[in-house]
Amino acid sequence: MTIDLTGFAALSFDCYGTLIDWETGIAAVLTPWAREQGLELGDDQLLLTYGDHEAAVERRTPAPLYPEVLAEAFRRTGAALGRPVSEEWARRLGGSVPQWPAFPDSPGALARLAEHYRLIIVSNVHRDGFAASNRHLRGDFAAIITAEDVGGYKPGDRHFRALDAALPGLGVERGQLLHVAQSLFHDHVPARREGLPSVWINRRHDRPGWGATPEPGEEFGYDLEFPTMGAFADAVDRAFAARSA
Secondary structure, eight states: OOOOOGOOOOOEEBBBBTTBHHHHHHHHHHHHHHHHHOOOOOOOHHHHHHHHHHHHHHHHHSSSSSHHHHHHHHHHHHTTTTTOHHHHHHHHHHHHHGGBBBBTTTTHHHHHHTSSSSSEEEEEHHHHHHHHHHHHHHOOOOOEEEHHHHHHTTTTTHHHHHHHHHHHTTTGGGGGEEEEEIIIIIIHHHHHHHHHOOEOOTTTTSOOOOOTTTOOSSSSOOOOSSSSHHHHHHHHHHHHHHHHO
């Protein structure tokens, strides 16, 4: 362990991929569409193609809200695979965020972590989308920063600048913040640029490939790695118990 987990006052979280199982949620739409189109592609193949297009849409057109990003990324995925995506299918994916499930360990882990830290969301989704997702998570968050709030998408820096601006109001110093995320591309690359210590929740530790998350493409780093949020919360509980002993 390279950092002292008891030395932080707040945790900032990516949500989708870390707390919410966005790959299951996206595949729940992509897979039946692919079957309808006669494409014999597995979930991981579909997610890999889709993920690159979502990142491209977010980079080139940062103003639209996340449902529009989802719909346009789906259209581009279909074009890349040589199959049409109807507006009905595009709207289905665009409106699917409220149905995306939480990882089973997320609600309990968040409740345990809230005993030790202030919790902050730093997400590429829109406000209504996160509000729907938090009904699954039941998290008590001191601040919520979305792409709708900052007018852009990670791995851009706007979320992290907004995070810096929010810390004084939370009574948290910059050196007391630890970032927690699954995506090396969306989160650990900008966290490295911003000099933030970070924890990698490696949700795909038991599966090959990148899934819906593009390869990092830039320098990244992280201080600790855990396969699940539950494992991370276990490590935090042990660290605080050892300090109190």
